[in-house]
Structure formats: structure tokens, C-alpha cells
Amino acid sequence: MRQKKPSVGNGTVLERLRASGLRPTRQRLALAKLLFARGHRHASAEQLFNEAKTQRIDVSLATVYNALHDFTAKGLLREISIDSGGSYFDTNTSYHHHFYFERSGRLEDIAGDRIAISALPEAPGGAEISRVDIIIRVNG
Amino acid sequence: MRQKKPSVGNGTVLERLRASGLRPTRQRLALAKLLFARGHRHASAEQLFNEAKTQRIDVSLATVYNALHDFTAKGLLREISIDSGGSYFDTNTSYHHHFYFERSGRLEDIAGDRIAISALPEAPGGAEISRVDIIIRVNG
């Protein structure tokens, strides 16, 4: 029997981790809460690390990276690299695309059905397509 | 009047640099020749640097980066970042897209007209679209 009274949203996050086969450690729970507590977001490792620090969550940078990669491997996050020198992790893992604001470095989701691709070439050499990434760069 | 007999393709490369307003230095000419001598290619800074070394072209790594960025700024190259940790520079600057082979890290061009986008959303806040990048990731 659990002794601690679960705070708001804790249960859901805990279940998500368990369902993915990830041990719900204190750090992973805290980070998952930061990521998934409210609507979708695009977070960098550094950002998440700083948020954790601000909220007095004791977690190392290495653990932030580990958690982000573990979450990604389990399909809880999707990793996006735009320019070399930093990935974002997107909590929206459904089929969709991105606006990239070159000035600010911000990302914004584009719902999957707002871009219609009417011709998609076969992958050469019988390779399997694992993902189609569309990034619309805007200077804003 | 020029004293040196131009070797094959030198003239063209020289003209391209001049036309771009880039001083045709020894290093830039050599690198441009490596890049543009034969059909289109996707080169990393490290790759180009090594090719230069192999051909006894005396050039520093910083200069390779400077040249690649200068060429990109002048529209002679297009920079492509897939995963954080390395850019490629594409000598094909016309409208086209890419296959990315996840296993090998190789890139392959997809002619612009082989992918048809039948709906493209407006950029938010009246921003201008500067580029549309489509990367088809294949596991091959």
C-alpha cells in the first residue's frame, strides 16, 4: 500500500511510465510531470533541466538526457533536430509537422492533416520509410 | 593579365566566386573545386577538410568552415542539419528534398517535383515562409 498521497496528475504520469516499462523513479516522475502536466510542448534538455532546478527538483543533467532518450525510445516523446546544436523533444507524438521560427528558434506544431502530400516517392533499394519530417522555416 | 594557365574547371569556379562577390583566394578556389568539380554532393566540413589534406591543399579547418558558410550565404550551397552533431552542405541549391538513411547517415536528393504538396498552411502571424524542408527517413 502506498503511503504518499498522490498529488494532482501524479497517478496518470506514473501509469504512463509503468505502461512503458520504465521504472517510475523520483526523477523520471518529476520530469514527466514537467513535460506532460499541461498541453503539448517542445522542450530542450537544457530547458527542462533549468525548470527542474527552479522547482527544487534534484536531478542531474545526465539524468535529464537519459530520461528524454528513454521517453523517446518508448514513444512518449519525439525528438526533433533543426539546426545542429540542440534537439527539441516534442510531447506530441502523433503525425504532424512543424513551423520553425528562424529568428527565435521556436517550434510550432502543424496538424498532420493541414499538409497534404499527394505524391511520395518509393524509398530506394527497398528501404522502409520510418518517418517523414516536414519543417516549414519562417522568418518570424 | 593572368599568368597562370587555368586548369580544368578552374575558370568556371573562379567566375562563380567573383560573381558572388567572394574574393577568389587560393583556399576558396581549391575548396570550391572539390565541391563543384563533378555532379552534386553532400559534404560535411570534416569530409571536405580531409579531402583537402589528402590532395595536399594547405587549408585550416577554420577556413573550411568559413568557406562553407560564405558559400552558403551567397547561395552556392544549402546547409542541411538532420541530427544534432553535424551539418551537410548540399551543392544542389534548387528546390528539392532528401532521403536520409538512418543506418549510414547518407543523404540522397529527391527532385522537387517528385513530392507534391497539395496544401500548405499559411505561416502564423503573417510571417514569410523562407524554406520548406522535407526529409524522408528510411532505415537502410
Place this chain on the structure above:
DNA sequence: AAGAAGATTAGAATGGCTCTAATATACCGT
């Protein structure tokens, strides 16, 4: 040929990320 603007350079510095290997925690069977 001489001055000014621009380019090159080696090496140091930076930034994002990963590795190491020691310590701590969660899980399972009893």
C-alpha cells in the same frame, strides 16, 4: 607600390551531449 579591406591561421574556447564508474533505488522472490 602602398594602403585598406578582407581572408587565413593555430590554437584556445564553447556548447551540447555522452561516458565512467561509484552510489543509490526499485523491484522481485521469499
Place this chain on the structure above:
DNA sequence: ACGGTATATTAGAGCCATTCTAATCTTCTT
């Protein structure tokens, strides 16, 4: 609940691509 084992966390070192610095050299213009 207890002990053992697999798994996770950590600080700090290390790595790799890239950029910076500031001294030197080259190209261009006159």
C-alpha cells in the same frame, strides 16, 4: 518486510563539431 539483483542516478571528465581570437598574410584599389 528482507535481501539480492537489476536498473537508475550522479558528478565530473571527456568528446566532438563548431566558433572565437588576434596575429599574420593576401587581394584589391588607387
